[in-house]
Amino acid sequence: MKTTSTPGVDRSHPLAVVVVGASGDLALKKIFPALFALYCQDLLPTQFHIVGFARSEMTNDAFRARVEEKLTCRYVPGQQCDELMKNFLSRCTYVSGNYDSSDSYRQLHKELEHIKTDAPENRVFYMAIPPFLFLDVAHALHDAELVSDEKEQGWSRVVIEKPFGSDRATSDELTESMRQVFSENQTYRIDHYLGKEVIQNLLVLRFANLIFDPIWNRNHIKNVRISWTENLSLQGRAGYFDEYGIIRDVMQNHLLQMVALVAMEQPVALNSTYVRDEKVKALRAVKPIPLGDVVVAQYGPGAVNGKQHFGYLQEKGTPEGSITPTYAAAALKINNRRWDGVPFLIRAGKGMSDSKTEIRIRFQSMPGNIFAQAAKGLPENELVIQVQPDAGLTMRIVNRVPGLGIRLDETKLDLRYSSAFEGAIPDAYESLILDVIQGDKSLFIRADELEAAWDIFTPVLHELEAKNVEPESYEFGSGGPEAADALAARFGAKW
Ligand SMILES: NC(=O)c1ccc[n+]([C@@H]2O[C@H](COP(=O)([O-])OP(=O)(O)OC[C@H]3O[C@@H](n4cnc5c(N)ncnc54)[C@H](OP(=O)(O)O)[C@@H]3O)[C@@H](O)[C@H]2O)c1
Numbered sequence: 001m002k003t004t005s006t007p008g009v010d011r012s013h014p015l016a017v018v019v020v021g022a023s024g025d026l027a028l029k030k031i032f033p034a035l036f037a038l039y040c041q042d043l044l045p046t047q048f049h050i051v052g053f054a055r056s057e058m059t060n061d062a063f064r065a066r067v068e069e070k071l072t073c074r075y076v077p078g079q080q081c082d083e084l085m086k087n088f089l090s091r092c093t094y095v096s097g098n099y100d101s102s103d104s105y106r107q108l109h110k111e112l113e114h115i116k117t118d119a120p121e122n123r124v125f126y127m128a129i130p131p132f133l134f135l136d137v138a139h140a141l142h143d144a145e146l147v148s149d150e151k152e153q154g155w156s157r158v159v160i161e162k163p164f165g166s167d168r169a170t171s172d173e174l175t176e177s178m179r180q181v182f183s184e185n186q187t188y189r190i191d192h193y194l195g196k197e198v199i200q201n202l203l204v205l206r207f208a209n210l211i212f213d214p215i216w217n218r219n220h221i222k223n224v225r226i227s228w229t230e231n232l233s234l235q236g237r238a239g240y241f242d243e244y245g246i247i248r249d250v251m252q253n254h255l256l257q258m259v260a261l262v263a264m265e266q267p268v269a270l271n272s273t274y275v276r277d278e279k280v281k282a283l284r285a286v287k288p289i290p291l292g293d294v295v296v297a298q299y300g301p302g303a304v305n306g307k308q309h310f311g312y313l314q315e316k317g318t319p320e321g322s323i324t325p326t327y328a329a330a331a332l333k334i335n336n337r338r339w340d341g342v343p344f345l346i347r348a349g350k351g352m353s354d355s356k357t358e359i360r361i362r363f364q365s366m367p368g369n370i371f372a373q374a375a376k377g378l379p380e381n382e383l384v385i386q387v388q389p390d391a392g393l394t395m396r397i398v399n400r401v402p403g404l405g406i407r408l409d410e411t412k413l414d415l416r417y418s419s420a421f422e423g424a425i426p427d428a429y430e431s432l433i434l435d436v437i438q439g440d441k442s443l444f445i446r447a448d449e450l451e452a453a454w455d456i457f458t459p460v461l462h463e464l465e466a467k468n469v470e471p472e473s474y475e476f477g478s479g480g481p482e483a484a485d486a487l488a489a490r491f492g493a494k495w
Pocket of ligand 1: 024054130133163
């Protein structure tokens, strides 16, 4: 979780944000709206400038029109918002160029003169581009003298998005090569799940509430299930997705981050080093997953809400005969005193019946239960942390049904963020970009954390590929393959 207690930045220091890949989906849908949201809340420095960079030819006006389309007035409705939008867009300019050309970035350098100041500005470089371009861009930025040395005044920070490599070796290679330009301290590896409110609340839930502390272990927890599902197809991204598959796209990063936050010990104190130290320790205790504890599958044709969908193999951009999984389930074992014997079951699937991300903590059954007869057939207590949609926390308990006899039923203690908290819930990118500007690294993936996460999945990924393991099949819009249900059942659980 975030370790900076109050939002706020050094507003006196000028800031330049360079968005490389500014014509793309991530930049337009997430980055510019998040920067605008920060601006509306007075969380950007007084002097700031945003430069969009990509190959597409665009005038400043055309660029601003594309950015404006995606801005929302969530924080400041009405006429004041129009005014703020106008001011914000006037600070956005665009440069078209080639990603590996230092000349293009020299031209971009000139744009930074829009910031009229004697003090050197701080710079954020946001790489909203496919990862194979990261290195070329980093070197060209360096050659154009845009990246300041750590000792100089005016810091430079780089933000990169997953996928960080495709296994331990390629990830290490990327880390090492990027270090030629940006030190670890200057590097912000984003996993946007860590910016989500409910995920940031996980450590608060665990370490600020006494009631959970004594029961958060193998003596009281039967299993942990973490599930990520989407009822969507690849929507034109099959070409990109096919290279990675669901394990690399979702499990190795988003799901393992959630595992780490559920499993980690309490950090020594609330600072980014201590928080990440504990996450690394938890991930290092996870045993590499054997092939027998993994199910991979691919969706076939099917329907969601009456709408027919192609199977993965019929999607535009999918290579013929691809065996890339669109679904995977795995059982993780954590080899430490707290978790020995507690299965962590994780699954991720596209083309499922619904879109939902949740963490379920299932407790043991009540020993010596005097209500055993009346409670027969009722499930054990469960804490459900719903990440999306409709962020919330639910505790499932056994309760007496009001009446004259003894009848028990399962009841929910339900906290819905939408009704419990007033005001807009910040988008994950708002929270994370603010952290980059503030220099709070607790929600970003450190290099050793990345190594530990890849060590869990690399052996099984290599084995799946070496053996050309054919994925199971499941219907688009279903609950996933039967083999995944069987895997969960083997560990005494149900998805
Ligand atoms: N979209 C999301 O919500 C999301 C979520 C999580 C992570 N990410 C990660 O964020 C990064 C950017 O994602 P995105 O969805 O915005 O990607 P994108 O739209 O595919 O690409 C961003 C921009 O990069 C340039 N580009 C794309 N393919 C290229 C190629 N083969 N060669 C050279 N330039 C190319 C294009 O700009 P020009 O043609 O104008 O140069 C494009 O507008 C990726 O690393 C992705 O994995 C994205």
